[in-house]
Amino acid sequence: MSQQFSLFARMGKDLPLSILHELTCELKVSRVMTTEITTLPSTASMQEVKELLRSHRISGIPIVDEETLVGVVSVEDLILALEQHALDTPVSRFMTPQVLTAHPEEPVFEALKQLERQGIGRLLVLDEDGKLAGILTKGDIMLGLLGALQQAYDRVERLGRERQPRYFFEALVSDETSLILSYHVRPNDFTQGGRASAQVKKALLQIGATPQLSRRVAIAAYEAEINLIIHTDDGGHIVVKIQPEKITVVAHDTGPGIANVELARQPGYTTASETAREMGFGAGMGLTNIERCTDEMHIWSAIGSGTRIEMIFYVPPEESA
Amino acid sequence: MKVKEIIEAIAGEILVPPAVDIEVDRAFAADLMSDILAFAQPQMLMITGMTNLQAVRTAEMSDMPVILFARGKRPPAALLELAQEIGIGILLSPYTMYETSGLLYQAGLPGMGKLPTVQQQ
Ligand SMILES: Nc1ncnc2c1ncn2[C@@H]1O[C@H](COP(=O)(O)OP(=O)(O)OP(=O)(O)O)[C@@H](O)[C@H]1O
Ligand SMILES: [Mg+2]
Numbered sequence: 443m444s445q446q447f448s449l450f451a452r453m454g455k456d457l458p459l460s461i462l463h464e465l466t467c468e469l470k471v472s473r474v475m476t477t478e479i480t481t482l483p484s485t486a487s488m489q490e491v492k493e494l495l496r497s498h499r500i501s502g503i504p505i506v507d508e509e510t511l512v513g514v515v516s517v518e519d520l521i522l523a524l525e526q527h528a529l530d531t532p533v534s535r536f537m538t539p540q541v542l543t544a545h546p547e548e549p550v551f552e553a554l555k556q557l558e559r560q561g562i563g564r565l566l567v568l569d570e571d572g573k574l575a576g577i578l579t580k581g582d583i584m585l586g587l588l589g590a591l592q593q594a595y596d597r598v599e600r601l602g603r604e605r606q607p608r609y610f611f612e613a614l615v616s617d618e619t620s621l622i623l624s625y626h627v628r629p630n631d632f633t634q635g636g637r638a639s640a641q642v643k644k645a646l647l648q649i650g651a652t653p654q655l656s657r658r659v660a661i662a663a664y665e666a667e668i669n670l671i672i673h674t675d676d677g678g679h680i681v682v683k684i685q686p687e688k689i690t691v692v693a694h695d696t697g698p699g700i701a702n703v704e705l706a707r708q709p710g711y712t713t714a715s716e717t718a719r720e721m722g723f724g725a726g727m728g729l730t731n732i733e734r735c736t737d738e739m740h741i742w743s744a745i746g747s748g749t750r751i752e753m754i755f756y757v758p759p760e761e762s763a
Numbered sequence: 764m765k766v767k768e769i770i771e772a773i774a775g776e777i778l779v780p781p782a783v784d785i786e787v788d789r790a791f792a793a794d795l796m797s798d799i800l801a802f803a804q805p806q807m808l809m810i811t812g813m814t815n816l817q818a819v820r821t822a823e824m825s826d827m828p829v830i831l832f833a834r835g836k837r838p839p840a841a842l843l844e845l846a847q848e849i850g851i852g853i854l855l856s857p858y859t860m861y862e863t864s865g866l867l868y869q870a871g872l873p874g875m876g877k878l879p880t881v882q883q884q
Contacts, residue, residue: 597782657825722821
């Protein structure tokens, strides 16, 4: 119940049309039907029908002889039998032999239309071999749609959650606001590679940066993070300073340093090791990518003392409110 | 192109389902992550043979919604877990990178078009 309340609370929010389309046209009967089915053979008595309907609180029972569906018996049929005082007669006398069926892969929407058109309460679902695979009532469809809708909202919310504030730094106001995030990056640690940059990106989205700005910072930080992993002796640090009007990312390390920074900045120049290449690096494109993503890039480096790359991103004025 | 159409074109497999309404409008295939980052766009399909965590990180940083691994290289469980956690779809193609790309191009998924030449060092 609480699950449905939370769903209704979210009902006012827009759901992308493609999701609604998926719900109505692509949700398959097999996903919503009941597969635990109680059946009876045609030789069973109406008395047994009455007991089963009551004990299972259901409104109809499929009649199956040797795995073949031969009919369905419903509450209405039982009432008829009661009126005629004929509870000891076999089901075959009261059941409806022409059973309306659906296919497991049929869209729920089609099945619902059939139910409406025929004015009936349930469809029996038969698989490829004509065997009874499930039973489908309007109640099943209702619950199935609610469940699918709930899942769809969850997915949409998860996608939207990453960007809550309307403006960059909306919630943090002071005369001089800045937020510092710093990370330690270990050499040759490929499993942790990207962790720092991913966290920077998440933080930026959370404080209201646009996806475009967050993405540029993330790509540049990631290239610098990977360079610390593949090119340095002892790893290094990434320090991000976030201010309302600009973001500064600094990656620094203590060696080995770059002999010719101008050359290193050329696209395609690389000294990456065989191991780094096996991990998917060494295109010689990292610094070029950083340059493209940043508004300013400054590199200081000296052999023996290390490298420091400063990346600056200006927050577009309309974003900082 | 929808994920369903991608899967149909390459007889592929969905390993981690992407968000439902994902649609890609072009693709890029490479094994070097910085090459991918040089061209990455949101709504771009990444095709690669590099089945380590960095492929997922690359997609994460650049907002690429789906990664398609070529040549039937099924990535390790840790990669699938990370992708699931971040919300990136993972697909598997039984064809080589060349054939995977060819089939998708034929099915109407474009690439980057003609590019200027770049002198390499
Ligand atoms: N922090 C660093 N310490 C020492 N050398 C570095 C550092 N960062 C970059 N370099 C040098 O600059 C070169 C170019 O770096 P760049 O990031 O552009 O390419 P790459 O790392 O070799 O390959 P890619 O980034 O495409 O995977 C490197 O090959 C390396 O020689
Ligand atoms: Mg690099």
